[in-house]
Amino acid sequence: MDKQHHILIDELVKLLRGGSAHASLKDALKDLPAELRGERPNNLPYSIWQLVEHIRITQWDMLEFSRDPNHQSPKWPDEYWPKEAAPADETAWKNTIQQIDLDLENFINLLKKDDIYQELPHGDGQSILREALQLADHTSYHISEIIIIRRLLNAWK
Structure with a gap:
């Protein structure tokens, strides 16, 4: 890999982990009282847990x-959003956070080993680079919603 490619990968990793130009997911969830995870203030259609x-x-x-050409995506939108406003318990909350962290690291590993520009053979124009940018954009969008909900609940710094 050339120097420019290393720089791009490093910047993508920073973008995916968050915290450079905006709050990371860890920042957005830090010190969130457990009893607020399922709150939907001001008639919002979702809670922090759902986000x-x-x-x-x-x-x-x-x-x-x-990474898997045989992967079947969940049905949009029903299977991308939990019905429950709050996690079943502390274990469910922790498991979700741990899975987010693990999957993010697995995605970052794809960036480091695959040709990020090559179109995925099973897609319709997607590449690892495109998926990385979409993942960062999607996550940061919802992080901002988490922070807004926390502000509405008077639970943000």
């Missing part, structure tokens, strides 16, 4: 699509 679980499902789908 976090949606991030997990979508990220998993993009990862699997990128």
Whole structure:
């Protein structure tokens, strides 16, 4: 790999992990009281739990699509959003956060070993680069929603 390619990969990794120009997911969830995870303030259609679980499902789908030509995506939109407003328990919450972290690291590993420009043979124009940019964009969009909900709940710094 040439120097420019290394620079691009490093910048993509920073973008995916967040925190450079905006809050990371970890920042957005830090010190969130457990009892607020399922709150839907001001008649919003989703809770922080639903956003976090949606991030997990979508990220998993993009990862699997990128590495498995036989992957079947969930049905949009029903299977990308949890019905429950709150996690079943602390274990469910922790498992979701851990899965987000694990899947993100697995996606970052794809960036480091695959030709990020090559179109995926099972897609319709997608590449690892395109999926990385979409993943970062999608996650940062929903992180901002989490922060807005926290502000509405008076639970943000």
